[in-house]
Amino acid sequence: MKKYVIFITIIIICVAGIVCINLYFGRSQIYNMTSQLQHNYFMKNTDRYFVEFYSGERENVFEYNGVSTQKVAYGIFSVKLFGDNNYAKSLNTFVKLNGKEYIYILEKNPFNSTFMCDVGSVFDDDASIEILIENLDDSYVKLDCISNSFNISYYNALEKGFNVLKNFIKQNSKNNKSCECYLTIVYNKYNNNTNYFWAFMVKTSNLQSKNAVIDAFNGEVVFVS
Numbered sequence: 001m002k003k004y005v006i007f008i009t010i011i012i013i014c015v016a017g018i019v020c021i022n023l024y025f026g027r028s029q030i031y032n033m034t035s036q037l038q039h040n041y042f043m044k045n046t047d048r049y050f051v052e053f054y055s056g057e058r059e060n061v062f063e064y065n066g067v068s069t070q071k072v073a074y075g076i077f078s079v080k081l082f083g084d085n086n087y088a089k090s091l092n093t094f095v096k097l098n099g100k101e102y103i104y105i106l107e108k109n110p111f112n113s114t115f116m117c118d119v120g121s122v123f124d125d126d127a128s129i130e131i132l133i134e135n136l137d138d139s140y141v142k143l144d145c146i147s148n149s150f151n152i153s154y155y156n157a158l159e160k161g162f163n164v165l166k167n168f169i170k171q172n173s174k175n176n177k178s179c180e181c182y183l184t185i186v187y188n189k190y191n192n193n194t195n196y197f198w199a200f201m202v203k204t205s206n207l208q209s210k211n212a213v214i215d216a217f218n219g220e221v222v223f224v225s
Contacts, residue, residue: 030158030159030162030181031158032068033068033169033179033180033181034057034068034071034158034180034181034182034183035058035059035062035068035069035071035180035181035182035203036056036057036058036059036062036182036183036184037056037057037058037071037154037158037183038054038055038056038154038183038184038185039055039056039057039122039123039124039125039147039154040054040055040056040123040124040125040145040147040148040154040185041053041054041145041146041147041185041187041196042054042127042129042143042144042145042146042147043143043144043146043189044131044141044142044143044144045192046141047082048081048082048083048136048137049079049080049081049082049133049136050079050080050082050189050190051077051078051079051080051131051141051143052076052077052078052079052189053075053076053077053078053129053143054075054076054078054185055073055074055075055076055121055122055123056073056074056122056154057071057072057073057074057122058071058072058074059071059072060072064180064203064207065180065205066172066177066178066179066180066203066204066205066206066207067178067180067205068180068181072120073120073121073122074118074120074121074122075118075119075120075121075122075123076116076117076118076119077093077095077104077106077115077116077117077119077131078114078115078116079091079093079106079114079115079116079133080113080114080115081113081115088108088115089107089108090105090106090107090108090115091105091106091115091133091134092105092133092134093105093106093117093131093132093133093134094131094132094134094140095119095129095130095131095132096128096129096130096131096140097119097121097123097127097128097129098123098127098128098129099128102119104117104119105117125145125147125148126145126148127145128142129142129143129145130142130143131143146196147185147196147216149217150196150216150217151216151217151218151219152198152214152215152216152217152218152219154183154198156219157183157198157200157214157216157219158181158183158200160200160212160214160219160221161181161183161198161200161212161214162181162200164200164212164221164224165200165202165210165212165224168202168210169181169202172202172204172205172206172208177204177205177206178204178205179202179203179204179205180202180203181200181201181202181203182199182200182201182202182203183198183199183200183201184198184199185197185198185199185216186198186199186213195215195216196216196217197213197214197215197216197222198213198214198216199211199212199213199214200212200213200214210224210225211223211224211225212224
């Protein structure tokens with residue numbers, strides 16, 4: 001009886017090990033095929049500006065070619081000024097990231113008139129992120145982490161998107177073809193009552209694409225194209 005129990009225990013351990021290995025390599029494959037993986041989203045709307053901060057990982061050099069290359073961390077501030085302040089070409093800002101103070105110059109994006117800067121780091125949802133814009137703020141303004149309220153994490157969304165489009169990915173990952181994946185948070189930034197979604201996109205080496213949009217709260221796939 002004792003030998004039987006030992007034998008059954010060994011079988012269970014082996015099966016569990018195989019499952020864990022398959023899960024690991026499955027997740028590793030998904031991650032390696034991902035060219036952009038947004039982790040979170042912070043924001044604050046004041047009477048003078050609208051500021052966003054989002055961080056994650058992405059290709060060091062973006063190239064839509066169906067191949068995911070080495071990723072680097074990013075953390076981007078984006079500021080949209082209200083009123084007569086849009087004449088500025090850059091913004092001098094003081095930033096506190098988890099209590100450490102930094103000075104950044106946000107450069108104007110000529111395409112949408114926002115001011116942007118990449119701090120080159122990824123942060124957790126519980127990070128403390130504050131900003132003080134020179135000549136606009138008298139004190140630091142703390143950003144709210146919107147993604148902290150999501151029920152679907154970025155990795156859950158990545159796996160779900162990959163599963164929804166797995167046939168398309170499989171078809172474009174053989175016979176010298178390849179594909180890369182992108183996961184970002186989408187929303188209406190100028191609507192306080194906006195819904196939030198995870199947008200999962202697959203781009204192939206022959207420049208075809210397919211998308212799946214996932215509700216950030218209930219995990220429902222609301223759109224596939």
